[in-house]
Amino acid sequence: MNLAKYPLSEKNIAQLKLDIIAALQGIYDPEIPVNIYDLGLIYNVVIDTQGSVKIEMTLTTPGCPVAQTFPGNVENVVSHVPGVSEAVVELVWDPPWTSDNMTEAAKLQLGML
Numbered sequence: 001m002n003l004a005k006y007p008l009s010e011k012n013i014a015q016l017k018l019d020i021i022a023a024l025q026g027i028y029d030p031e032i033p034v035n036i037y038d039l040g041l042i043y044n045v046v047i048d049t050q051g052s053v054k055i056e057m058t059l060t061t062p063g064c065p066v067a068q069t070f071p072g073n074v075e076n077v078v079s080h081v082p083g084v085s086e087a088v089v090e091l092v093w094d095p096p097w098t099s100d101n102m103t104e105a106a107k108l109q110l111g112m113l
Contacts, residue, residue, distance in 0.1 A: 004051050004082065004083040004084075004085070006049065006050050006051060006085070007049035007050060008047070008049045008050070008051060008083070012083070013047050013049070015083075016047055016051065016053075016081070016083045016084070017045055017047055019081050019082070019083065020045055020047070020053060020078055020081050020084070021037055021045070023077050023078055023080075023081050024036055024037040024042055024074070024077075024078070025037045025038065026077070027073070027074060027077055029041070029060070030065075030066055030070075031060070031064075032060070032110070033109070033110075034102070034106045034109055034110065035106075036057070036074070038102065038103040038105055038106040038109075039060075039101070039102055039106055040097065040100075040101025040102045040103070040106070041057050041058055041059060041060070041097065041101070042055060042056075042057050043056040043057060043058060043092060044056040050085055051083050051084050051085035051086070052084075052085055052086045052087075052088075053078055053084050053086065053087045053088070054088050054089075054090065055074065055075075055078065055087070055088070055089045055090070056089075056090050056092050057071065057074065057089055057090070057091060057092070058091065058092055058093060058096070058097045059091070059097065060097050061097075062093055067091065071089040071090075071091050072089070074087075074089045075087045075088065075089045099112065
């Protein structure tokens with residue numbers, strides 16, 4: 001049961017975004033042992049004052065074998081973050097993902113630095 005009080009203040013939205021990012025960092029790409037946030041697959045996280053979350057994400061390649069199911073898995077994880085009333089994930093391909101999207105920590109983990 002979601003006990004969040006709406007509308008959310010700017011401070012609450014900022015904290016909720018941090019909580020969502022933490023949840024995203026717990027989701028790992030099935031082919032690369034790095035979480036999807038540090039891998040740079042998350043392009044945008046927008047939260048409204050009612051706790052509705054819209055995420056734009058991509059995958060490393062359009063032919064990724066999990067392209068049909070992965071966004072739904074991300075929606076499920078984010079929807080369980082306390083304070084989130086709804087989560088919608090949109091899969092986008094523009095701009096295309098490149099390794100430049102990765103955090104330095106992810107590049108270090110993969111031996112790219």
